[in-house]
Amino acid sequence: MALIALAADKGSPGVTTAAVxxxxxxxxxxxxxxxDPAGGDLVYRSAAAHGGPLNPNTGMLSIAATARRGxxxxxxxDHVQPLSGGLEVLVGLGIAEQAAGLAGLWPTLxxxxxxxxxxxxxPADVIADCGRISGDTPAVELFPHAALVLLxxxxxxxxxxxxxxxxxxxxxxxxxxxxxxxxxxxxLIGVVLIADPGDAAKxxxxxxxxxxxxxxxxxxxxxxxxxxxxxxxxxxxKRGRLDKSLLIRSARKVAADIYQQYGAAWTHQAQLNxxxxx
Numbered sequence: 001m002a003l004i005a006l007a008a009d010k011g012s013p014g015v016t017t018a019a020v021x022x023x024x025x026x027x028x029x030x031x032x033x034x035x036d037p038a039g040g041d042l043v044y045r046s047a048a049a050h051g052g053p054l055n056p057n058t059g060m061l062s063i064a065a066t067a068r069r070g071x072x073x074x075x076x077x078d079h080v081q082p083l084s085g086g087l088e089v090l091v092g093l094g095i096a097e098q099a100a101g102l103a104g105l106w107p108t109l110x111x112x113x114x115x116x117x118x119x120x121x122x123p124a125d126v127i128a129d130c131g132r133i134s135g136d137t138p139a140v141e142l143f144p145h146a147a148l149v150l151l152x153x154x155x156x157x158x159x160x161x162x163x164x165x166x167x168x169x170x171x172x173x174x175x176x177x178x179x180x181x182x183x184x185x186x187x188l189i190g191v192v193l194i195a196d197p198g199d200a201a202k203x204x205x206x207x208x209x210x211x212x213x214x215x216x217x218x219x220x221x222x223x224x225x226x227x228x229x230x231x232x233x234x235x236x237x238k239r240g241r242l243d244k245s246l247l248i249r250s251a252r253k254v255a256a257d258i259y260q261q262y263g264a265a266w267t268h269q270a271q272l273n274x275x276x277x278x
Contacts, residue, residue, distance in 0.1 A: 229245065
C-alpha cells in the first residue's frame with residue numbers, strides 16, 4: 001500500500017474531483033486527505049455520513065497540534081470524518097492563512113501517510129489532494145514520502161506544456177534528474193489527463209510520447225473523462241447513477257491500471273518495511 005499524491009501545476013484542472021473519484025473506486029481501503037495549503041473544498045461541497053455538514057475543525061486543522069508532539073500513523077484516524085457514502089476523509093484547511101499552523105510538519109505528515117500502509121490495526125492507502133504546486137508550496141514536502149505523484153492536467157496545449165515542464169522539474173527535485181521508464185525509484189511521477197472520452201486514447205498517446213521525448217521521467221498513467229454532469233453528481237449537486245457516469249467509469253480504469261502496474265511492488269515494499277520493523 002502507498003501514499004499517492006495528486007497535484008496540478010496551475011489553474012483548476014480538477015484535482016479535487018479526480019482525488020475524490022479515484023478514492024471512491026480505489027481497490028483497497030483508502031483515506032482521502034485534503035492537503036492543499038490553500039484550503040480544502042470538501043467541507044463546502046460534501047455532506048457527512050450523518051447527513052449534516054462536515055466539521056471544518058476536525059481534519060488537517062486538528063491534526064496540527066497532535067503532529068507537533070509526534071504522530072503515530074494510527075492517530076490519523078482520530079481526525080477523519082466519513083462522507084455520505086462511506087469515504088473516509090481528512091478535511092482540509094479552511095483558508096490559506098491556517099497553513100502557518102502546519103509549518104515544519106509536512107514531512108511528519110508525509111511519513112505518517114506513507115506508514116499508514118503498515119498499520120497493524122487499520123492499514124490503508126492515502127490519496128492526498130495537494131492542489132496547485134506552482135510556486136513555493138509546502139505540500140511538495142509530502143512528495144518524498146509518496147510512492148506515486150500524479151500530475152493532473154487538461155489537454156489544452158498550454159496545459160500540456162506546463163505539465164511537461166513541471167514533471168521535469170519534479171524529477172530533478174526528487175530524483176536528481178529524469179528516470180527511465182523501467183526505474184522503480186520513488187516517488188514515480190505520472191500524469192493523468194482530464195480529457196474528452198472520444199479523444200482520450202489518442203491524446204494520451206501523444207502526450208506520453210512528448211513526455212518521453214522531453215526526458216521528463218514521467219509517463220501518462222491514464223485519463224479521466226471530462227464529465228461535468230458526473231462531477232456534479234460526485235459533489236452531491238445533481239442526482240443520478242454515479243457509478244454509471246463517465247467520470248467514475250474512467251476513474252475506475254485508472255485506479256485498476258495503477259494497481260495492476262504498481263500495486264505488487266507497493267505491497268512487497270510494505271512487507272519489507274514490516275519485516276524490518278519487527
